[in-house]
Amino acid sequence: MEETVLSIQHLSKNYGRIRAVDDLSLDVHKGNVYGILGPNGSGKTTTLGIILSVINPSGGEFSWFGKIPTKETRKHIGAILEVPIFYPYLSGEKNLKIIADIKSCSYDGIADVLQTVDLTERKKSKFKTYSLGMKQRLAIAAALIGDPEVLIFDEPTNGLDPQGIAEIRELIIRIAVHGKTIILASHLLDEVQKTCSHVVILDKGKNLFAGKVSELTAAPMHVEVGAENMEDLEKYLNENENVIGIEKENMILVVKLKEGYKGAALNEFLLSKGVLLTHLGARKKSLEKYFLELLAEK
Amino acid sequence: MIRLLKIEFKKISSNRTFWILSGLYALLIILFFFGIQSVIDDLAEEANKKSPIPLPGLSAYSLPDIWHNLTYIAGYFKIFLAVIVIILITNEYTYKTIRQNVISGFSRWDFLKSKLLTIGVISLAATILVFIIGLILGLIHTEDISAGKIFGKSEFLLAYFLEIYAFLTFAFFIGFLVKRSGLALGLLLLYYYILEPVARYKLPDEVGNYFPKKAIGTLIDIPNTSIMRLFGVEFQDYISLIDALVVVAYILLFGGLSYWILKKRDL
Ligand SMILES: Nc1ncnc2c1ncn2[C@@H]1O[C@H](COP(=O)(O)OP(=O)(O)OP(=O)(O)O)[C@@H](O)[C@H]1O
Ligand SMILES: [Mg+2]
Numbered sequence: 208m209e210e211t212v213l214s215i216q217h218l219s220k221n222y223g224r225i226r227a228v229d230d231l232s233l234d235v236h237k238g239n240v241y242g243i244l245g246p247n248g249s250g251k252t253t254t255l256g257i258i259l260s261v262i263n264p265s266g267g268e269f270s271w272f273g274k275i276p277t278k279e280t281r282k283h284i285g286a287i288l289e290v291p292i293f294y295p296y297l298s299g300e301k302n303l304k305i306i307a308d309i310k311s312c313s314y315d316g317i318a319d320v321l322q323t324v325d326l327t328e329r330k331k332s333k334f335k336t337y338s339l340g341m342k343q344r345l346a347i348a349a350a351l352i353g354d355p356e357v358l359i360f361d362e363p364t365n366g367l368d369p370q371g372i373a374e375i376r377e378l379i380i381r382i383a384v385h386g387k388t389i390i391l392a393s394h395l396l397d398e399v400q401k402t403c404s405h406v407v408i409l410d411k412g413k414n415l416f417a418g419k420v421s422e423l424t425a426a427p428m429h430v431e432v433g434a435e436n437m438e439d440l441e442k443y444l445n446e447n448e449n450v451i452g453i454e455k456e457n458m459i460l461v462v463k464l465k466e467g468y469k470g471a472a473l474n475e476f477l478l479s480k481g482v483l484l485t486h487l488g489a490r491k492k493s494l495e496k497y498f499l500e501l502l503a504e505k
Numbered sequence: 506m507i508r509l510l511k512i513e514f515k516k517i518s519s520n521r522t523f524w525i526l527s528g529l530y531a532l533l534i535i536l537f538f539f540g541i542q543s544v545i546d547d548l549a550e551e552a553n554k555k556s557p558i559p560l561p562g563l564s565a566y567s568l569p570d571i572w573h574n575l576t577y578i579a580g581y582f583k584i585f586l587a588v589i590v591i592i593l594i595t596n597e598y599t600y601k602t603i604r605q606n607v608i609s610g611f612s613r614w615d616f617l618k619s620k621l622l623t624i625g626v627i628s629l630a631a632t633i634l635v636f637i638i639g640l641i642l643g644l645i646h647t648e649d650i651s652a653g654k655i656f657g658k659s660e661f662l663l664a665y666f667l668e669i670y671a672f673l674t675f676a677f678f679i680g681f682l683v684k685r686s687g688l689a690l691g692l693l694l695l696y697y698y699i700l701e702p703v704a705r706y707k708l709p710d711e712v713g714n715y716f717p718k719k720a721i722g723t724l725i726d727i728p729n730t731s732i733m734r735l736f737g738v739e740f741q742d743y744i745s746l747i748d749a750l751v752v753v754a755y756i757l758l759f760g761g762l763s764y765w766i767l768k769k770r771d772l
């Protein structure tokens with residue numbers, strides 16, 4: 208059985224009549240990377256704020272490492288919430304020192320984390336002189352201080368350049384390899400698909416789905432096919448009762464198959480009709496597609 | 506405790522506004538007391554010459570009376586320190602750093618404690634400043650210096666510390682409540698110079714005397730000058746324990762209210 212790092216039970220938060228978080232329950236297990244998805248205002252930041260003890264919940268409870276949350280449990284968590292928050296008139300390095308002091312850990316790791324986010328050269332500059340991307344990087348460095356067991360990132364790549372986004376993604380994967388638990392709220396579905404093992408989908412404060420990313424994207428229900436003679440191809444596909452749907456897409460057809468009917472069987476069938484395929488590929492459903500479908504169903 | 510103060514000092518260390526305001530305050534107090542020494546002494550001397558009965562204690566700066574005179578006058582400058590304290594707390598809200606402090610591993614109580622300790626250090630520094638000024642001026646203006654003269658009435662210094670600490674806790678509470686520096690300062694001035702005086706005017710003294718401004722402000726009462734004695738006006742020339750306890754109660758009240766708000770509030 209996997210070790211539970213965070214357990215959330217029936218959590219809710221009301222802002223007047225708005226239910227920002229609505230009876231949310233969730234278990235987070237050690238060593239996994241969780242992506243939290245949801246449209247704007249679905250309660251991602253509010254939920255993270257509650258489990259970091261900066262927002263008081265209206266109801267429900269949560270525990271960290273099987274304990275009642277205290278400042279001591281928070282010292283084992285590195286987190287950024289929404290935007291990088293630092294003292295603008297202090298240098299990046301001094302800001303990190305304050306965080307190390309609060310976490311009661313030594314300054315030894317500071318040089319390392321600065322190196323990790325590529326800010327060593329600018330460590331003496333005041334925070335307010337940083338570019339948006341640099342601020343974001345410093346926030347990630349701050350979260351890494353003290354080698355925490357859990358990392359919480361709320362939109363960590365906000366404002367980063369493509370190279371920066373790729374670097375942060377690499378970094379997250381690298382940290383995850385070391386057995387850290389990561390919770391990542393993001394709007395970049397592709398990023399979540401590439402970095403996360405698990406996904407939680409929120410909508411209007413409710414938990415719509417929680418499970419493995421692979422579960423969502425595994426079933427290859429769609430097959431791409433292409434042939435010299437596209438008309439024949441389409442004609443015979445229409446004759447096959449195992450084909451539920453055909454969609455035209457540029458130079459190929461995307462075919463939806465009945466469950467259990469595989470691409471190989473389709474190929475065999477078409478060969479028997481004298482159609483030689485020039486292209487055959489299984490198409491994995493993207494997280495994005497699933498996400499949008501799920502929200503549309505609501 | 507030391508750890509919290511160290512963190513607080515790091516936050517303040519490169520805060521230019523803080524150091525400029527603190528420097529201005531110290532400069533103002535020093536210039537004021539050294540600048541007016543001749544004026545005050547002249548006045549005192551004049552008054553004594555005119556009085557039909559010769560009165561002792563010629564100089565306002567002679568030990569040990571100087572402790573009373575100095576702490577009383579210095580009390581008028583405390584609003585300057587309130588500005589500093591208000592900026593220190595509202596900054597944490599405008600920059601949202603209070604939120605990050607808690608996320609990083611402060612408890613809410615740690616946060617409040619670090620601020621109350623800082624206010625304590627500021628009050629202590631203000632008291633030490635008055636002590637040094639008083640000592641220099643007192644030694645210059647006193648004949649037959651003795652340890653008894655120097656340390657007599659030194660309870661006024663303790664009272665001064667209490668007065669400043671209570672007033673700054675009050676300012677902190679308002680800053681904490683409204684989160685914005687301009688608004689907090691406006692409210693503090695409004696309360697001090699309009700709301701409380703008006704309320705006290707309408708109420709009997711037995712009640713009015715326990716209002717924060719009055720209680721904090723009269724812990725050190727107006728020093729009696731020769732002229733006032735002549736007119737038969739007598740102010741309290743000692744620190745009463747009851748007065749001090751009321752002030753301590755206010756410190757606990759404003760500190761406690763701040764904690765209560767901090768507990769309830771989302772950061
Ligand atoms: N301080 C607040 N006062 C009132 N309503 C709030 C407050 N904070 C959040 N809300 C509301 O709670 C809901 C959830 O907000 P939250 O910031 O958690 O969403 P989110 O999922 O993080 O959105 P985004 O993707 O835009 O970051 C929204 O409807 C928002 O308007
Ligand atoms: Mg958000």
